Amino acid sequence: MSLIHRTALERARFATSSRLIASLINEGLIRANADSTSIVVIDSFNDNGIEYKLFLSIVHPVPVGNLTSLDPADIVPFHIFDANSKELLCPIEIADHFWKGCTAELKQQLISSVQNQEWIYNHLPTKIPSLSSPPIQWEQYLIEGHPTHPMHRTRIPFDGFESILLAPYIKFISIPRSELVVYGSWESIMKDYLPPALSPDTLILPVHQLQVSKVLSLIPSATLIPNFERQSLAQASVRSIIPVPASDLPGYHLKMALSILTTGACRTISCYSAYNGPRITPLAKFVAPECLIPIGEVASIGSNSPDEMISKHIACIVREDPELLMPNESVIIAQCLVEKTPDGSISLVRAIFHLNTEQKCINFLTRYAELACAAFLPPMIKHGFCFEAHGQNTLARFDRHTGQLIGFAIRDFGGLRIHREQFESTTPFKLDLFPNSCIVTDDIMEVYTKVFHCLIQGHMNRLVRALDLHYSRKGWTIVRKAVEKHVGAASPAGKLWFKETVPYKAFLRMKLDHKYRDYIYGEIPNVLMLTEKNKNF
Incomplete structure (x- = not known):
């Protein structure tokens, strides 16, 4: 059935349930079997020995037998049925029967996901962005998120x-200078954006309106500045904002601590990041x-409390404005390219760039893959430096007039990984970072x-x-060719990247173990093996 004939709630439930089912299969938390090339059966037994079954229709034929990996997009929309052939879209019912160990807290997170997704479906934009649209219009077009x-x-x-999350007010709180630390040129950059300090012994902290309380x-001596606030628009991450108007803080955006749980983490700012x-x-x-082009984080402010559970709520980072770094380009958040038009009929990348034939799609992907690999693989190979190049952090840069892809920009340094020995031996720098920072390995x-997880399994996938271009394998033939220009099969990276199975971040196991900074990985089939020549894989 067409998406337009489904309610927003049905669409939201399927969006969450398809992700839940795929994660359960990929992490080995349930047994799945392809009874035919188009039907997958999932079965589970409760503590009383009662069996539950779930039936999925699959978009593209799969080998009959045990199924160990599945992408949410592999499930035919709304084709999730119970043993009585009744449509089963509610993720809570699925979790009750098939996710052992799922707690009431985790179920509430699933409910939250459905509720907010339903709201978004009920408030879809009336038109799609274009190459002439400002970056914030692309940021706020994200429909289904992760x-x-x-x-x-x-x-x-x-x-x-x-x-409110889309357009929050920025409030300002006066805090004793003795309770804060500043890094970079915080005071000079922010002096015209902030209200005057109440005294020489205080500093002003900009705060998201939902973070004020x-x-x-947490700071009894803090004082909310009355009758002073500024407008902003939120980027895709929710906690990062652009000032409105931009002249309020020319050349910069702000990343703000916000105690909101999205995907696997509370979106505060650690003392490490500040x-x-x-x-x-x-x-x-x-x-x-x-x-x-890395989007620099040029200044920050944070709490000097030794308690991370306090300091993470009291911080702000100043980030460069990509529009000023790339003034004549269309800067588009990469994740938005793979979203769909409001009616769900076609991906935005195909609609915006008029990719109405397979060959046009092949040409687009070829250039995109080559530039993406040229951007993110040399730092990894040469310097042991991992940019977190998933779709939300990566900005694709296009010529505003021709639509030609020029390159990329990358933001958010909280999820980097840097191999200390290789980096310090190949650059003039010595790492001077917060002690025990997880970004150093x-x-x-x-x-x-x-890099593989973010760039290949996430972004390129x-x-x-x-x-x-997935099921024809033509897309992965193109991506692998681009990767092979930088990663040799016999190299240490190649021995990981070209294996038949590769690590895959286990979101649900991480939830069960209360992890977000430390990762848990499972193993799934490697998409780089899905080339046209490798038909048996």
């Missing part, structure tokens, strides 16, 4: 606040190839694994599918 995480639209505790509760951002910026710009395989 493409594979079951909590893709979770907004706890701010369910129902979607309109949290900050005031300290490291301004120090990482020159390193990132040094290792970046010509086709990649002595295991080069951690760098290779994260969604684009290949959005261009309808």
Whole structure:
């Protein structure tokens, strides 16, 4: 049935349930078997020995037998049925029968995801962005969020606040200078944006309007500045904002602590990120190839409390404005390219760039894959430096007039991985980062694994599918060829990247173990093996 004939609630439930089912299969938490090339059966037994079955219709034929991996997009929309052939779209019912160990808290996160996704479906934009649209219009077009995480639209505790989250007011809180630390040129950059300090012994912290009560509760000596606020628009991450008008803070955006749970983490700002951002910026710009522009984090402010559970709520990072770094380009968040038009009929990338034939899609992907690999693989191979190049952090840069892809920009340094020995031996820098920062590793395989997860399993996987080049294997033939220009099969990276199975981030196991900074991986078939020559894989 067409998406337009389905209610927003049905669409939202399927969006969450398809991600949940795929994650359960990929992480080995349930047994799945293809009874035919188009029907997958999932079965589970409860503690009383009662069997439950779930039947899925699959978009493209799969081998009959045990099924160990599935993408949410592989499930025919709404074709999830119980043993009585009744449509079963509710993720809570699915979790009750098939996700052992799922707690009431995790079920609430699934409910939150559905509720917020339903709101978004009920408030879809009336038109799609274009090459002439400002970047914020692309940022706010994201419809389904994370493409594979079951909590893709979770907004706890701010369910129902979607309109505020899109355009929050920025409030200002006076805090004793003795309780804060500043890094970079914070005071000089922010002096015209902030209200005057109440005294020489205080500093002003800009705060997301939904974070005010949290900050005031943690710092008894803090004072909310009355009758002073500024407008903003939120980017895709919710906590990062652009000032409105831009002249309020020319040349910069703000990343703000916000105690909101989305996907796997609370979107606060750690003391590590506040300290490291301004120090990482020159390193990132040094290792970046010509086709990649890192968006610098040039200043920050944070709490000096030794308690991370306090300090993470009290921070703000100043980030460069991509529009000023790339003034004559169309800067588009990569994740938005793979979203669909409001009626769900076609991906945005195909609609915007008029990719109405397979050959046009092939041409687009060929250039995109080559430039993406040229942007993100040399830092990994040469310097042991991993940019977190998933779709939300990556900005695709297009010529505003011709639509030709020029290169990429990358933002957010909180999820980097840097191999200390290789980086310091191949650059003039010594790492001077917050002690015990998780972005520094002595295991080069951690760098290779994260780049693969973000760039290949996430970013490129969604684009290949959005261009309808996945099932034909033509897309992965193109991507693998681009990868092989930088990663040799016999190299340490190649031995990981070209295996038949590769690590895959286990979102649900991480939830069960309460992890978000430390990762848990499973193993799934490698998409880089899905080439036209490798038909038996």
